[in-house]
Amino acid sequence: MNQQNKEIVVSGIRATGNLHLGNYFGALKNFVKMQNDYDTMFFVADLHALTTNPDPDMLHANVRNIVAEYLAAGLDPEKATLFVQSDVPEVSEMYLLLNMHVGIGELMRTASFKDKARKQLGIKSESDDIEKEIIGTDSNKRVNAGLLTYPTLMAVDILIQKATKVPVGKDQEQHLELTRRFARRFNSFYGVELFPEPTNFNFGSAPVKVPGLDGSGKMGKSEGNCLYLIDDEKTLRKKVMRAVTDEGPKVPNQPVSPTVENLFTLMQLTSSPEVVQQYRDAYADCSIRYGDLKKQLAEDILKITLPIRERILDLQGDDATISRILRRGAEKARERAAATLNEVRHVMGIRRF
Numbered sequence: 001m002n003q004q005n006k007e008i009v010v011s012g013i014r015a016t017g018n019l020h021l022g023n024y025f026g027a028l029k030n031f032v033k034m035q036n037d038y039d040t041m042f043f044v045a046d047l048h049a050l051t052t053n054p055d056p057d058m059l060h061a062n063v064r065n066i067v068a069e070y071l072a073a074g075l076d077p078e079k080a081t082l083f084v085q086s087d088v089p090e091v092s093e094m095y096l097l098l099n100m101h102v103g104i105g106e107l108m109r110t111a112s113f114k115d116k117a118r119k120q121l122g123i124k125s126e127s128d129d130i131e132k133e134i135i136g137t138d139s140n141k142r143v144n145a146g147l148l149t150y151p152t153l154m155a156v157d158i159l160i161q162k163a164t165k166v167p168v169g170k171d172q173e174q175h176l177e178l179t180r181r182f183a184r185r186f187n188s189f190y191g192v193e194l195f196p197e198p199t200n201f202n203f204g205s206a207p208v209k210v211p212g213l214d215g216s217g218k219m220g221k222s223e224g225n226c227l228y229l230i231d232d233e234k235t236l237r238k239k240v241m242r243a244v245t246d247e248g249p250k251v252p253n254q255p256v257s258p259t260v261e262n263l264f265t266l267m268q269l270t271s272s273p274e275v276v277q278q279y280r281d282a283y284a285d286c287s288i289r290y291g292d293l294k295k296q297l298a299e300d301i302l303k304i305t306l307p308i309r310e311r312i313l314d315l316q317g318d319d320a321t322i323s324r325i326l327r328r329g330a331e332k333a334r335e336r337a338a339a340t341l342n343e344v345r346h347v348m349g350i351r352r353f
């Protein structure tokens with residue numbers, strides 16, 4: 001395996017809950033393709049998860065789940081480096097160092113911070129006056145400093161590996177923009193060219209939007225409209241059969257309503273082109289029966305998810321394998337991280353006597 005000269009790809013996954021079809025088609029399938037052509041590093045961001053003070057046992061179980069699900073979906077530890085963020089202590093040290101060049105103002109202006117700060121303070125309104133609330137006077141209400149510096153930590157995850165490509169969703173673009181800004185600022189402050197500026201990366205394909213089953217749009221955990229990779233056969237069939245539809249076409253070649261188009265979109269991701277065409281034609285000539293379409297859709301989704309589910313269950317009970325893979329991944333991630341941290345320390349004047 002020759003990883004030299006390949007561009008470095010880094011992406012982190014927050015350790016929250018189970019993976020659904022949106023994660024699978026939106027991110028995972030791409031990661032699995034990338035691992036052949038790039039020097040890929042995928043990690044579970046457990047330190048980032050701490051910003052919302054999760055239950056400790058739950059956090060630990062979630063880290064194991066995510067690793068099992070990623071392996072089950074096709075990430076290959078022989079090709080990609082898989083690790084847990086906290087297994088690379090160099091990240092925490094560089095986070096402290098980089099914070100010396102990050103402004104609290106720019107951090108307070110990030111959209112994700114405002115969102116989460118509002119949640120931590122229990123503020124409903126969109127008021128831009130949250131600065132006052134954050135400084136506040138009520139010592140029972142606080143926004144933790146880790147939440148504010150979330151983008152610093154994310155920038156360090158990327159910069160410490162000198163990654164140039166970072167596959168992330170739209171919601172992370174602002175964080176990536178900050179990462180580039182911090183890299184530029186550091187380089188120019190010290191007159192070095194230590195960090196490359198990373199860009200978002202979709203591996204040639206347009207980002208896929210995976211719809212939910214409730215006719216409302218995107219599949220998402222907080223929407224409660226998800227098909228999970230870990231769903232058993234019965235659960236998954238039931239969810240698909242309950243998907244929202246409409247009254248059906250009344251006249252030939254009628255445009256498809258957004259609700260039903262969602263089902264076609266899912267079908268396009270999971271069924272063969274012939275099957276999709278068959279149902280499109282049936283819609284066009286008004287002979288379609290949504291019950292049949294759903295049965296077919298459930299069948300084709302299960303063909304993808306059931307083998308993954310089997311592997312997830314096997315891996316979840318196999319701590320020895322998980323631990324072996326993570327130890328190897330951490331070793332590789334630490335090697336690179338330590339080299340970068342040494343440079344950063346030296347550049348900043350933290351030098352040994």
Ligand code: TRP
Pocket residue numbers: 010011012013014045048153154157158166167168172175
């Ligand atoms: N913030 C990212 C998310 O919520 C997770 C993440 C942490 C990440 N560190 C990263 C993504 C580094 C890409 C690169 O999805």
